[in-house]
Amino acid sequence: MLDKTFLKRYIVGFHERDFSGIIPRELRVEAIPNRATVIIGPRRAGKTYYLLSLVDKENPERYLYVDFEHPIFHPMTPTDFLAVLDAYHELYPKIKHPIVMLDEVQAVPDWERIVRYLLDGGYTVYITGSSSKLLSREVATHLRGRSLTYTLLPLSFREFLRFKRVDYRGRDFYRNYTQISRLLEEYLHYGAYPEVALSSEGVKDNILKDYLDVLIKKDVLERHRIKNIHLLNELLYFSLHSYSKYVSFDSLYRLFKGRLKVTKRTIANYFSYLEEAFALFLVRKYERSPKARIVAPRKLYLIDTGLSIFGSKDLGRDMENVVFLELLRRTSGNPAMKVTYWKSSQGHEVDFVISEHGRVNELIQVSVKTIDEKTRRRELLALLHASEKLGCEKLTLITLDEEGIEDISLYGMKGRVKMVPLVKWLLGLSTGFEE
Ligand SMILES: Nc1ncnc2c1ncn2[C@@H]1O[C@H](COP(=O)(O)OP(=O)(O)OP(=O)(O)O)[C@@H](O)[C@H]1O
């Protein structure tokens, strides 16, 4: 039985908390009656802080926040939770339905019973927890149509600048241009975990190492009881060296089979565990035929470019990875939107194809610089080929510094390409060349 005095001290303690250090994030969630709002995402992305940021600072007593990893809640059963609700109602008899926030919910066995009980009673419920046990698939099955899930990724560049207290809107962009350019370098190099952004240069490596270790140990090894640790390490090593590149399970299999105990199935499984744990994403090729889509190689992107300091760094690949993560943020509110890549049989490649219900909206190419005439031609030619093949006229080339609109004509193909510097694209700033 939970001690009521402890519970009341805990509940009131939350209401006295200093919320001033919490920096607002961009993610917008909408609480819907009868459905729990679930925040998922990689470890350390800021899920707990995000919940706290939703608290109305003028009326914190309207919230019942429970961190199930707090020692006073151990051990706990769904029935014990009634004592927590009782304690709250005794403290605040006038508030019939507090907004309930359940953090680290995976620590309670059968936690979904608590959530269903609260929803049936008319409470608004927010849930988050550690990614290892609170993955979207599981939440969906446990709550059977009674949840809406949102994903919180590490910081966008706009949020990153907010964390650094640097303004970029209007004239501030030009006023703070030198600082913003330097911060873009930091963003590409050390990535976008909130704590890494806030920490001093000397400790960033250590924090990232710790994040990577916990992610692999807790969310992949322990969760799936993996025996072939050596293979997992090899795949991780490969990923940290080959992000923003193609990955083919077949060629990895051929690479490892002489040296390690391995099957193609195991390689595919381990990659799916890494994806499930939000360590990486495997992007599919844009193909109309489902069969061709399945057999095509994928492109690999990391959850955070900071992690690649333990692999091999490359500015062009960091840029492409950062663009991918931003596209994920921009499309995540719309399940009909997909981000894929394109490659023709002659080898022309386009980094990103943005489509909605299968119709292509935009083609995006990312390249560090296109001063070199050969590179420039290659990137533009691929865009024109894809434009013709996929019936899309919105063509974008993101580089470090090129800006403008160019009408291109090559081999009888024509197209209008918008050139956007990465910094402006990430910040969503107008280039002055809008149609
Ligand atoms: N909005 C924010 N404002 C200020 N600092 C933040 C914010 N979000 C995250 N942080 C920093 O990042 C750290 C990790 O954030 P948080 O604990 O919210 O992550 P989490 O996703 O809940 O992690 P876990 O999966 O381990 O529970 C915090 O301790 C804090 O230092």
Ligand SMILES: [Mg+2]
């Ligand atoms: Mg947390």
